[in-house]
Amino acid sequence: MRIGIDLGTTYSAVAAVRGGTAEIVDCQDGRLTPSAVFFDDGRPVVGMSAKNMAAVSPEDYVDLVKRRMGMPGPVHIDEKGREYRPEEMSAIILAHLASQAGLSLGGEVREAVITVPAYFGDAARKATRDAAEIAGLRPLRILNEPTAAGIAYGLLRSESGTFMVYDLGGGTFDVTVMRVGGDDLEVIATDGNRALGGFDFDNILITYAALEILATGGPELRDGGQGEARLRAACEDAKRRLSQLDRAMIRVAGPDRLHQVPVTRRRFEEITAGLLARTEDISESVLAQSNLGWTDIDKVLLVGGSSRMPMVADMLQRLTGRRPSMDINPDEAVALGAALLADQIEPEDRPVVVGPGAGGFRDVTSHGMGIAALDDRGVRSNTVVIPRNTPIPCKRLRDFYTTRANQAEVCFELTEGDSEDIDEVEVTVLDMIALPPDLPEQAPLRVGMGFDADATMYIGLFDVTNERFLGEYQLSRPENMTREAKEASRRTLLELEAGRE
Ligand SMILES: Nc1ncnc2c1ncn2[C@@H]1O[C@H](COP(=O)(O)OP(=O)(O)OP(=O)(O)O)[C@@H](O)[C@H]1O
Ligand SMILES: [Mg+2]
Numbered sequence: 030m031r032i033g034i035d036l037g038t039t040y041s042a043v044a045a046v047r048g049g050t051a052e053i054v055d056c057q058d059g060r061l062t063p064s065a066v067f068f069d070d071g072r073p074v075v076g077m078s079a080k081n082m083a084a085v086s087p088e089d090y091v092d093l094v095k096r097r098m099g100m101p102g103p104v105h106i107d108e109k110g111r112e113y114r115p116e117e118m119s120a121i122i123l124a125h126l127a128s129q130a131g132l133s134l135g136g137e138v139r140e141a142v143i144t145v146p147a148y149f150g151d152a153a154r155k156a157t158r159d160a161a162e163i164a165g166l167r168p169l170r171i172l173n174e175p176t177a178a179g180i181a182y183g184l185l186r187s188e189s190g191t192f193m194v195y196d197l198g199g200g201t202f203d204v205t206v207m208r209v210g211g212d213d214l215e216v217i218a219t220d221g222n223r224a225l226g227g228f229d230f231d232n233i234l235i236t237y238a239a240l241e242i243l244a245t246g247g248p249e250l251r252d253g254g255q256g257e258a259r260l261r262a263a264c265e266d267a268k269r270r271l272s273q274l275d276r277a278m279i280r281v282a283g284p285d286r287l288h289q290v291p292v293t294r295r296r297f298e299e300i301t302a303g304l305l306a307r308t309e310d311i312s313e314s315v316l317a318q319s320n321l322g323w324t325d326i327d328k329v330l331l332v333g334g335s336s337r338m339p340m341v342a343d344m345l346q347r348l349t350g351r352r353p354s355m356d357i358n359p360d361e362a363v364a365l366g367a368a369l370l371a372d373q374i375e376p377e378d379r380p381v382v383v384g385p386g387a388g389g390f391r392d393v394t395s396h397g398m399g400i401a402a403l404d405d406r407g408v409r410s411n412t413v414v415i416p417r418n419t420p421i422p423c424k425r426l427r428d429f430y431t432t433r434a435n436q437a438e439v440c441f442e443l444t445e446g447d448s449e450d451i452d453e454v455e456v457t458v459l460d461m462i463a464l465p466p467d468l469p470e471q472a473p474l475r476v477g478m479g480f481d482a483d484a485t486m487y488i489g490l491f492d493v494t495n496e497r498f499l500g501e502y503q504l505s506r507p508e509n510m511t512r513e514a515k516e517a518s519r520r521t522l523l524e525l526e527a528g529r530e
Contacts, residue, residue: 031140031169032130033367034123035177036157037064038095038200038226040334041122042361043130044368051185051365051372056129061360065092066121068107072525075125084258094118096200096224098145098160099153099509116156116510117518120163124522127166140167142371144363146201147173147395148221150445150455151486155509158485163518169374171483174198175205176216176392177366178332181357183209184369190327191217193316195353196363197308197341198333200226204312206319206326215391218318218418220311227268227335230301234264234292237300238279241290248283256283271297272337298340305340312348318418329353334360393418398486400476401442401456402429404449411444411454414478424479428493434470438463441490441500462490462499474499 032054035042040061043054053060058077067079068089083090091105094115103112127138145157154171161168175194182188189210196203203221207214238260239251250256263281270277271294279290298305316323329345331353336342345353357365370390399413414427431439441462446454473493480486489501510518 030131030134030136030138031142031368031371032127032134032138033142033144033177033364033369033371034126035144035174035361035364035367036095036119036123036126036160037198038093039064039228040199040360041126042364043126044361044364045130045134046368046372047134051181051368053361053364054130054133056126056133062122062126062129063092064095064122065090066094066105066118067091068105071107071109073121075122084255084262087254087258090258091118093200093228094122098156099150111521114510114518116160117163117522119157119160120518120522121525123160123164123166124526127164138166140169140371142170142172142177142367142374143168144172144174144177144367146196146221146223147175147203147205147216147219147392148201148223150396151398152509154483154485158483159510159515163515163522165519165523169371171485172367172370173203173205173216173219173392173395174363175203175219175332176207176214176390177364177370178330178357178362179205179207179209179214179216180366180369180390181362182330183214184212185365186356188328191321191325193312193326193329194332195308195312195329195336195341195345196221196332197335197338198226199335200224200228202226202308202311202333204308204315206315206321213390215420216393217321218315219393219395220315220318221395222307222311225304225307226333227265229304230268230335230338231261231265233301233304234268234279234297235260237292237296238264238281238290242281242283242288245288247288248285250281250283250288267292268297268338272339294339301340305344308341309344309348312345323349330357330362331355331359332362391420392482393420394423394480396445397447397454398478398480399444399446399454400427400429401444401451403432409451410449411446411451413444413447413449414476415480417447419480421480422482424477426475426477428473428475430471430473431464431468432470434468435466436464436468436470436472439474443488459488459502460500464499465492465495465497468492468494 033044062076063080065079067082097115105113131138194205202225205219206217250260267277267279276293397413397417398415404410441459443457444454475491477489490499
């Protein structure tokens with residue numbers, strides 16, 4: 030069986046196509062499952078029962094893992110000293126969601142389309158794919174969240190036109206402009222911020238409440254432990270109430286007594302105005318990259334739980350002159366779109382044809398990809414080979430030249446980012462590549478670079494003089510796990526699960 034999974038920073042949702050329509054699948058916690066893990070005596074539990082333990086035992090509690098995807102470091106070290114990488118923690122969440130969905134749907138879930146923010150780079154996409162494999166799921170496709178939302182609107186509501194998807198979730202923000210027409214969807218431009226979401230709005234409210242409590246002679250609750258976890262939960266609750274009410278009371282138990290901090294919606298909007306303005310800047314920038322103006326946008330789709338804050342719709346109305354759309358539940362559109370795509374992908378063993386015409390969904394690259402090389406002035410700089418917002422799948426060739434005769438080797442460095450300034454982009458050293466002897470100065474070395482439909486990249490280096498491949502790379506970065514490590518991790522996960530019976 031197949032499902033679509035919106036693996037969120039704070040909440041996850043699962044959907045499946047049943048009887049021809051996509052529906053959210055009920056899990057133990059209902060339609061949304063907190064992306065939270067709690068280690069109860071070393072064994073992981075996922076969801077609300079984990080989230081409830083955040084304030085009781087913060088050292089055994091892990092959340093916001095998605096923000097660390099594609100980074101190497103452990104996100105948790107358990108009592109026995111076992112380290113968990115971000116993809117292993119995500120695997121625990123994915124395995125829980127798949128097993129819950131299996132119970133709900135009556136069968137075993139083996140395959141899934143999993144969504145990621147459009148702005149995820151290559152390492153984070155690979156980590157997501159790895160997480161699925163560790164969880165025992167075949168990742169049918171790693172799909173961009175805004176594209177998934179567009180698919181949901183296009184297919185479920187048969188809508189067409191130029192859409193902007195404004196997705197403000199728990200941990201990330203994405204804006205995407207796309208053309209949707211029935212079964213066809215073409216992404217024009219996308220941009221976002223990996224560290225901008227409801228969590229950051231919570232943080233500002235936490236600071237506000239903590240200072241108010243201090244000002245009235247109360248204790249410092251931001252202790253990095255139980256007090257802070259309780260304060261965080263109280264502030265998130267109050268923030269949600271402020272989406273309906275014009276004032277709310279933040280209620281949090283201190284070590285001494287119950288503290289109550291009143292906050293109005295207007296005050297909350299004032300202290301978080303800077304965050305909202307950042308989403309406005311990014312929206313404007315994506316519009317400019319699409320060569321469109323606000324009047325060209327037929328509809329703004331609100332996606333992500335934080336888009337329920339009234340200030341979001343107000344801002345977008347100011348920009349577009351119209352109320353944005355919430356016809357599909359903003360927490361659910363992404364999972365529904367993922368399920369619809371999962372349903373369309375060819376059955377296993379048949380090669381999946383991608384690109385325009387197959388499913389009709391065309392996405393774009395979210396980062397420039399290039400090579401670090403010396404420029405005309407001999408300064409090491411970034412040469413973008415595939416610019417951002419290039420439709421995928423895609424392939425580009427570009428020649429670079431040796432700097433001197435008989436050059437022995439080149440350092441093959443891949444960049445991710447759009448700036449020419451090497452300090453502003455991410456650099457991954459792929460290899461030191463030995464060159465054949467006797468190459469003249471300015472001998473061309475051809476770089477071939479491409480993205481498949483998952484936006485996973487591949488890269489090759491070709492010696493034009495001798496017509497010979499010097500190296501081909503499926504990126505394996507230090508940030509990502511090796512196959513052996515993944516297999517070991519899968520075994521550990523199975524053991525942990527067996528121990529839970
Ligand atoms: N009614 C509401 N008003 C304000 N914020 C809300 C409301 N409902 C949910 N949120 C916030 O939305 C966020 C969760 O949204 P969502 O589930 O879309 O995010 P996510 O998928 O976990 O994150 P991401 O998409 O960034 O990975 C949380 O920060 C939550 O506090
Ligand atoms: Mg989300």
